[in-house]
Amino acid sequence: MSKLTSKEKIDDCNRSWLELLNDVEASTSSESEKLHKLTEMVLPKFVARLVAEKEEKMMIEKEGLKSCHEAGVEGKQDYLTGKQKKQKTRGNKKKQQKINNQRKGQDSEKLMEMGLEPPPDMPQVFQDCIRDLGGSEIKLVIQKFLQVSDLRSQQNRLSMSLKQIRNLFLNEDEDRMLNAKRQMVVTLVEPCLSVSTVNLAKWSIGSSMSYIINGDYSKVLKNNRDSLKPNTVVQIWSFCIQPNSQLGFALIKVTDGEDGHVIN
Numbered sequence: 001m002s003k004l005t006s007k008e009k010i011d012d013c014n015r016s017w018l019e020l021l022n023d024v025e026a027s028t029s030s031e032s033e034k035l036h037k038l039t040e041m042v043l044p045k046f047v048a049r050l051v052a053e054k055e056e057k058m059m060i061e062k063e064g065l066k067s068c069h070e071a072g073v074e075g076k077q078d079y080l081t082g083k084q085k086k087q088k089t090r091g092n093k094k095k096q097q098k099i100n101n102q103r104k105g106q107d108s109e110k111l112m113e114m115g116l117e118p119p120p121d122m123p124q125v126f127q128d129c130i131r132d133l134g135g136s137e138i139k140l141v142i143q144k145f146l147q148v149s150d151l152r153s154q155q156n157r158l159s160m161s162l163k164q165i166r167n168l169f170l171n172e173d174e175d176r177m178l179n180a181k182r183q184m185v186v187t188l189v190e191p192c193l194s195v196s197t198v199n200l201a202k203w204s205i206g207s208s209m210s211y212i213i214n215g216d217y218s219k220v221l222k223n224n225r226d227s228l229k230p231n232t233v234v235q236i237w238s239f240c241i242q243p244n245s246q247l248g249f250a251l252i253k254v255t256d257g258e259d260g261h262v263i264n
Contacts, residue, residue: 107145111233116254119143119166122237126250129189135239135248139167141211143254146232153218158251159203160211160236169238174247178202178211187241187248188213191224191234200247213249220251227253 027037111117119140130138142160150158170178177184183201190196199215213236221228228234233255239248 110145111143114233114255116143116233119235120254122235122250122252125193126189126237126252129193129195130239130248130250133187133189133195133239133248134242136242137238137240139169139238141165141167141169141236141238141249143233143235146228146230146234148230151221151228151230153221156214156218158213158217158236159205160213161205162209162211165211167238169247171245183214184247185215186213187246188220189248189250190220191227191251191253194223196220196223198249200249213251224253227256232256 108117122138122140127138142164143166144160144164147159149155174184178201181202183199185197186200188196188198196216196219198213198217198220201212201214203210203212232253235250235252235254237250237252239250240246241248
């Protein structure tokens with residue numbers, strides 16, 4: 001029993017080990033009886049404490065699992081939210097595409113009502129101008145209503161949606177250049193018959209691809225500000241200038257403003 005006297009902090013939750021030992025030694029001189037009494041006094045409370053500690057540990061682990069579960073639920077909710085956002089974005093794109101298709105359909109119907117389908121031929125004065133430049137292989141690229149975005153000098157670009165292109169006008173090298181996101185210098189015959197130099201590029205606008213005339217296009221707008229208005233119908237024709245087959249375009253106003261008068 002003398003070895004046990006060093007365990008000063010082993011207790012029964014209320015009294016220290018030394019206090020218990022002194023009480024037992026005072027009650028009997030038999031070593032076996034002392035051990036028996038100590039066992040009866042200490043063991044049940046020791047076991048009870050072990051059980052309590054185990055239950056507390058299990059409770060902590062349970063709370064941890066609950067937190068992990070809640071975090072997993074939140075993560076799942078974040079995933080679902082992200083997925084819903086993507087679905088919403090795709091839905092918005094589809095909605096915008098539907099609007100664009102409806103607008104194009106309406107444009108076609110309106111052009112037919114205006115007597116512009118099939119498109120009128122290029123005016124002779126433009127044919128003469130192109131011939132003077134050494135141009136040939138004249139093709140109608142597009143006939144369209146001018147949008148506000150086509151007329152803002154800050155945006156400085158005229159778009160031609162690939163879905164509205166009527167004739168192929170690029171050779172293989174030119175097509176490869178634009179697909180590589182490079183732009184090329186082209187000649188432009190303006191509505192006022194002035195000849196300028198602009199750039200041609202290929203951009204993704206919304207959910208579709210478009211050919212873009214930019215560069216010094218803002219100067220073209222300035223030169224023709226009295227004739228180029230929103231909803232005016234214009235044609236863009238392509239041609240090749242010899243001897244190097246340089247690409248050129250002619251921007252021709254077909255209708256004179258909102259009254260729909262066709263220019264001869």
